[in-house]
Amino acid sequence: MNCQMNQLIKLINISLLSLILSTSFLANANDEPSPEIPEGIVKLSKINPDRNVGFLMGDIMNRTITLEVKKPYKLIETTLPIVGYEHRYKGQVSGIELRKINHTEKENRDTTTYVIQLAYQVFTTAPVVKPAILPAETVKFQGPPTEEAKDGLVQYTIPEFYFRISPMAVFGAVKIEEDMSPLRQPVLLQPYVEKQKLTAYLAVLGLSLLGLLYILGSRAWLPLMGRPFAQASRQLTKLSSKNPEDLKLALSRVHKALNTTAKYSVFSDNMDAFLSHTPSFKAIEAEIDQFFTLSHQVFFDTQISTSHDGNSLVWLKKFCKQCRDCERGLKPAKQKKA
Amino acid sequence: MSDKQLTDWRQHAQKLESEINKVVVGQQTPIRLITTAIFSRGHVLLEGDVGVGKTTLLRAFTRCIGGGYQRIEGTIDLMPNDLVYHTYLGEDGKPHVSPGPLLMSGENLSVFFFNEINRARPQVHSLLLRVMAERTLSAFNKEYHFPHMLVFADRNQVEKEETFEIPSAARDRFMMEIPIVVPDDNEIMESLIFDTKFHNVDALVNTIPADILQFDQLNDFSALIQTKIEATSTLRQYALNLWRATKTPSAYGVKVSGVDMNRLVLAGASPRGMSMMLRAARVNAWINNRDSVLPEDIHAVFHSTVAHRLVFSPVYEMRRTEIARDLLTGIVNAVAAP
Incomplete structure (x- = not known):
């Protein structure tokens, strides 16, 4: 039994040896010329x-x-x-x-x-x-x-x-004399067309936004812009002191803003009710009285309605801004009497 | 000269108000309105509860105006001829005819005071229509003129027993209907109770200087006021808008709680009514030392000159006073000037 085992081991050893020899032979076959x-x-x-x-x-x-x-x-x-x-x-x-x-x-x-x-x-x-x-x-x-x-x-x-x-760069896009490094990364394709399209789209978008701003600028597009005196103030800035009719227009706009704020027609005889409902305007009570005096002179006084100079409109613009501050809950800046 | 006249008469008017305010306390607004009516040459109807001082107020004004003063009490059996003449048996045993209250003072009649006018029959109202509108009367085959006459009348709105509603045509002859309410001021109420000078009405009225105004000059001076006090185109437009709003209040967005606005008004203010309103507004401007009428002058007389002229659907007539007040307030709030 032991004799058979020894023969088997010999046989395995011989097989392994021949396998190693053939492998080394193949390796030699690959490497050596x-x-x-x-x-x-x-x-x-x-x-x-x-x-x-x-x-x-x-x-x-x-x-x-x-x-x-x-x-x-x-x-x-x-x-x-x-x-x-x-x-x-x-x-x-x-x-x-x-x-x-x-x-x-x-x-x-x-x-x-x-x-x-x-x-x-x-x-x-x-x-x-x-x-x-x-x-x-x-x-x-x-x-x-x-x-x-x-x-x-x-x-x-x-x-x-x-x-x-073939190169991947367009001729002239790369200056070879400035780009001789062997570590240079692969040259990328230049997205010129895409960039031009993007620029055009951005231009259209920008113009559209400007148009939108122009349209919405005359209306309410921010919470504080739509309020009556904010609108009136913007409209008054477009009026000129040189045109006498502009003073009437400006007064009408401020009257309208007052009425819209109060939700009824405001006159000098119901100012107390207006001030009690909108106490933020109490700070400019004297100016409101002055406004009604001016309005009466321009619209209802036949004697002195035509004698107003440009200062009245300047004063009115400042008064309108004071009212705008009041409607925003801010403390209005005081101004001198017209 | 006319400017001096305006100033002088203004002082008379202010003195008139001042004296009457001493006698009838807490009624500054009605006193101002009656003063306005006197200088506008308009008839006045006072409306209020029993014992609130309507008669005292009218008697006080009558004393200040001077001229002939006649008074009659409205009763259910009062007939038109009772205003023109009355018959009696004289000491000679023969029947005699003497002039009634309307004819007794002749052309010098300045105030005809009709107490509790709503107790009189419609026949009496009918006679009064002509006297108020034309200031003439035909009697004994003769035309009588009362160029200086003003009709002061009062009525009790609460008591409905044995009364006759004044028809809209008769109401329209009155320039103003003025509500008289008990003053709410504690001090005034206390003095009305405890101040002994208010206990004797005759003595109280006699404390007022007589003839502060010259009754026979009022017509000419009233015409002068109407000529001198001007109204600009803006104010005219405002008055027109107010007029239109009395006809179709819903078109101006006017709403009254619990009222179908499309069914409320059967007839708005009449042309005569609006004319009277503007006459009164001019006088109000004059009293306040202005040369032109302001919207505030119209507001001062708007309720008293317009409310009683509106013709409502019968279903709303029972709430007439309350609805008319809310409606006209809504109109003033809805119509802007400028």
Whole structure:
């Protein structure tokens, strides 16, 4: 029984050893350069991208390589390029990355056909058109031992593909002499059209708001603007001292504001009732008396109705502002008698 | 000269008011209104409860005006001829005819005082219509003129037994209907009770200087007032608006509590009524030393000159006094000037 167990352990050890040896062999096959495959053994046909210019960052470039290899040479699959490997050119990352690889194998009578489909993606750009290559890929074959290749390993280099990467910037948008840093971030597209549209929309919006302000400015659009004396005060500012009729108009406007505030027609004989209902106006009781005196002179006195100068309108405008302050609950500023 | 006359007569009017205010206390407003009616040459109807001083007030004015004074008591059996003449058997045993109260003073009749006018029959009211409107009377195949006559009448609105409602045509002849109410001032009420000078009405009235005014000059001076005191176009427009509002108060937004405004007024103020109103307003302006009529002058006489002229739907007649007061107050509050 023990003898059988020892034999089994030996067998496992031998298997592990052979596995390690084969792995190290494959690693060696990948890393070490091998002699070139003899001429005439490999027949290459390739389908490259249909153009070699105009590629931008992010573009996918497909390449199909067909290798028809005479027997007994066989492709070592582990030597195929690895997805994600970044090629370097003179120590610099080239910016071309293998994104996807597929391969098929078809056995013929004397040959084996390998079809390798490669998909590269461009991860670089430049302010001007930049040359680039899909790199040459080296694959290895296992063949019979020869003088150059005693272990039978030979390699074959799939030729590179030259193309041009186009810049993403518009010509002239970037001054290259001022932008030579290798750390420069990718040039962004300039949203000129969008900016112009945005500006136009903002202009229309601004004009609309101005129009709205103009329309609403003559009406009530803030809580304090719609009150009778606030409205009257705005209307009085438009009147001129030079026009005698404007004084009548101004007096009428103030009368109307008083009536609207009281909700009835206010006269000098019901001022007490008005002041008791709106005590905030008590502060300008003397001015209100003066207002009625002026109104009586202008509207009802046939002797002196035409003798008023521009000072009356100036006084009236100040009086109206005092009333506006009163209706807002503020303390009105005192003014001199007209 | 006319300006001096206006000033002199104003002093007479002020003295008249002053003297009467000493005798009839707490009635400044009715006294001012009666003074206004005298200088406007308008008849006056006093309305109030029993014992509030209506008769005393009218007797006091009568003494101040001077001229012929006649008085008659309204009773249910009073007939029109009782105002014109009365018959009696003389000492010679023969029937005699003597002039009645209207004819007794001839053209010098200045005050005809009709006490409790609503107790008289409509036939008497009818006679009075002509006397008040034309100041003439046909009797004994002769036309009598009373150019200086004013009719002072009073009535008791509370007592309805054995009374006749004064028709609207008769009411319209009165320039003013003035309510007399007991003063609310405690001091005045106390003096009316305890001050012995108020106990004897005859002695009280006799304390007033007689003939403060010259009755036979009042017509000419009244015409002078109406000529001198002016009304501007603004005031005319205001008076017109008030007139229209008495006809269609709902069009001016006037409302009276518990009243269907569309059904309330059957007839607004008459042209004669509005004319009387403005005459009284001119006099009020003159008394207050103004050359032009103000809206406040109209307000001072508006209720007393207009209220009794309005014709209401019968359903509202029972509340006439209260509704007329609210209606006219609403009109003054609703109509603005300017």
